Amino acid sequence: MSGRQGLAADIGGTNTRLALVENGRVLEETIARYRNRDFGTPEEAIDAYLAGAGHPACRSAVIAIAAPINGKAIRMTNHPWTFDATCIGKVLGGADVTFLNDFEALAYSLDRVAPERLKSVYGSAQAVSIGATRLVVGAGTGFNAAALFQNSGGLHVGTGECGHATLAVETETELQLWKYLARNRGRASIERALSGRGLREIYEWHCLEKGLAPDTLSPAEIAALANSGADQTCEAAARQWVTFLGRVIGDLALVFLSLGGIVLTGGVTRSLARFLSEPEFLNAFCAKGRQQQLVSGIPVHLLDDDFAALSGCAARM
Incomplete structure (x- = not known):
């Protein structure tokens, strides 16, 4: 996605975290968190975030969900939301949407975590x-x-x-x-x-x-x-x-x-x-x-x- 803007979302059973991404990096100043219970659907939460961010153009989105990822329609385990890649893509103005399991996203983040954010429990x-x-x-x-x-x-x-x-x-x-x-x-x-x-x-x-x-x-x-x-x-x-x-x-x-x-x-x-x-x-x-x-x-x-x-x-x- 080099040189282009996208959306990253981490959607757990209680909270939704979102940020804009450019050149493969999260723009930290754009990170926001919402309570899932404040929205009827994930599309509503994403739309609220985009409105607050000035409706940026997003060509792609990677969305991590606390649920098994199987196909283009995903149902959460610990929250009543369902996800459809086509519907979310429309909210994003036609962006390509990829779903990940939330722990899959966490695993891919391990090489990007600042060392000071890792506290030793057992050496x-x-x-x-x-x-x-x-x-x-x-x-x-x-x-x-x-x-x-x-x-x-x-x-x-x-x-x-x-x-x-x-x-x-x-x-x-x-x-x-x-x-x-x-x-x-x-x-x-x-x-x-x-x-x-x-x-x-x-x-x-x-x-x-x-x-x-x-x-x-x-x-x-x-x-x-x-x-x-x-x-x-x-x-x-x-x-x-x-x-x-x-x-x-x-x-x-x-x-x-x-x-x-x-x-x-x-x-x-x-x-x-x-x-x-x-x-x-x-x-x-x-x-x-x-x-x-x-x-x-x-x-x-x-x-x-x-x-x-x-x-x-x-x-x-």
Whole structure:
């Protein structure tokens, strides 16, 4: 897209982030964020952004969506929006529209992230192989992951719907929690725990186990109380949440053999960053039996950049 202007959009279950792109780079001064609930359709949100930006001419658009990408019509998993490339192209004045999974865009952004936006969670004394597979994992409204592979043909991304795999538990107590998360659902998926709603339900379960009525706290409020140490039940929920996170990313590290490192992202993950250095997270991450030494050699970082996926979209223009 050299010399031409385009639109990058990262559309999650709660927020839509947009920016203009020129010469393959996001124009940072054009970045904007909208709440999905304020618009009936993605076309309305994009049209509002374009109006605010002075109706720029966009010849192409790359839109990252929190949903499986299959064909030209996409339905979101955690929001009622649907996407049609032709309809969005018309809003953009006939632009070519490409859809990506939101974690595919995040994976493509990894080589564009400023080093200071990556905070070390867990380091390793072992040297990381250049060109080794990297993994980006995030928990927010939902949960997912993507692997970034590098070979002589360049960079390639492997995506999935990791949040909808079944949540693994290891203790009798966790089994009882799993049953609570699975109620009226048939099973408990990873996303049932590792999301904002999951943190809320883990907190509810801990309250009920203590014979307490859960307060009407949002996930952000639970995280804040856990971080401050002001509420023991919130803190217990946070520690269980990061235990599940450590276990899941350790499993994904084995699945993808992500020896190049793991990057964590997502609003809930960032809100519980304090607990990522605690034993609950690190022990669960490394506890992989005969492959414990392998997983223990994988560095983990936290991405402190809520707009990184826009750079990944720009990379695909």
